[in-house]
Amino acid sequence: MKKKEYSNGEVTVIWQPEKCIHSGICVKGLPKVFKPEEKPWINIQGASTEDLVHQVKQCPSGALGLYMEEGEEKPATRQEPSSQTCEVMPNGPLMVYGNIEVKLSNGEVEKKFKTTAFCRCGSSKTKPYCDGTHKNIEFKD
Template identity: 35%
Template structure:
């Protein structure tokens, strides 16, 4: 297992951390993480923020790791199975607007932004225009409140 950080010029590709396992590699794009915690709740043996590296892809079966990564609503976590297969987008594509304005999208997506056009399967896009990581939401504007994922906070 390796923890590699890839840093390139801002217009080339985003900063990614790569966690390589025997059956699956998990990548993490920190600027897109909105702390939904689907990963740490779904597989705490794989995703543990108190440990370095915080992702251990071999701590669970590759298919289970992929299933939990697909729960990441922002797309900050991605996976690449060792067999070369890819994540299949949801079909049909779905778009949901949260009460505070973010657009949660799942499907076969083409997103244009600072890094050019990117094919995506899961994204949370900024609805207020204040994100420092446009078009992706980074919770830096009015969309940050209330917490749309906690019904009691709405």
């Protein structure tokens, strides 16, 4: 899986584009850092380390991660839920927070941890999971 890293010397932000569901939470939270119209799209100098860490943890898909200069990678997830919870994202995926097992149509079982985005638009190429296609087709509830 492709992975890009951006460092400010204190923290390195990791972006895995294949996981991104284009929720826009990162852009709304730190618009001086996350600029999808620019290359590179992450300007890690645009915020403090503390603000970067806080925002990366809000990523619903896990596409954003980070590690501190000690080198320990930390997943980009919201606070760990004590049980599974679901959230319907407006015009987007069904988010399931917590550790789950997904039984696929072919009978295989996949274990998912912390955050899983399920397709609601019907056009994802990675069904049952969201791949962000809902943005391209302008899916509306």
